[in-house]
Amino acid sequence: MLDLFAGTGALAIEALSRGAKQAYLVEQNKNCCAIIRDNLRHTKFTENSFVYCQKASSFIKSIMKKGVKFDIVFMDPPYSKNFIQETLQLLVENGIMKNEGIVVVEHHKEDIIPHSLGTLISKRVEHYGDTNVTFLVNYID
Numbered sequence: 538m539l540d541l542f543a544g545t546g547a548l549a550i551e552a553l554s555r556g557a558k559q560a561y562l563v564e565q566n567k568n569c570c571a572i573i574r575d576n577l578r579h580t581k582f583t584e585n586s587f588v589y590c591q592k593a594s595s596f597i598k599s600i601m602k603k604g605v606k607f608d609i610v611f612m613d614p615p616y617s618k619n620f621i622q623e624t625l626q627l628l629v630e631n632g633i634m635k636n637e638g639i640v641v642v643e644h645h646k647e648d649i650i651p652h653s654l655g656t657l658i659s660k661r662v663e664h665y666g667d668t669n670v671t672f673l674v675n676y677i678d
Contacts, residue, residue, distance in 0.1 A: 538559070538607060538611070539560075539563070539633075540552075540610075540611045541610065541611065541612045541624060542614045544573075545572050546564075546573035548611045549561075552609065553582045554580070554582075559586065559587070562586060562587070562588045566590075567590055593612075593624055597628060601631035601633050607635060608635050608638050610634065611641050612641070612642045613642075613643040614644070621642060625642075625651075628657070629654060629655035634675040636675065636677040639672060639675075640672070640674075643668060645668065645669070650662075654673075657673045657674070658673060658676060
């Protein structure tokens with residue numbers, strides 16, 4: 538699984554605790570990266586996790602060259618920074634999602650998530666106050 542804009546790493550740690558084999562955590566903020574590493578040590582998930590302290594866009598472009606593909610991608614970008622559309626586009630263009638892989642995007646309710654973007658199709662949106670969670674599925678022909 539891939540956790541973009543990982544923050545403290547909580548989503549990836551939860552996924553690992555529920556059986557994910559590996560987690561890639563990407564966070565640009567160096568202080569947050571240190572917190573992620575501490576949290577992974579504390580939860581004993583350092584062996585099957587990889588922390589990248591860089592921009593999500595840079596990570597996506599570089600991991601594509603390694604041939605790594607993901608079943609699940611979590612995205613929780615900072616609100617009102619216009620990262621969602623660009624990041625979803627990069628996921629599609631760089632082909633790092635497996636067929637029928639799932640992208641879960643947490644975002645502000647005012648952010649527009651396209652119903653379809655390349656191979657990604659929006660399947661469900663849940664509403665929680667000012668926050669929405671959109672679920673997209675990757676369908677490769």
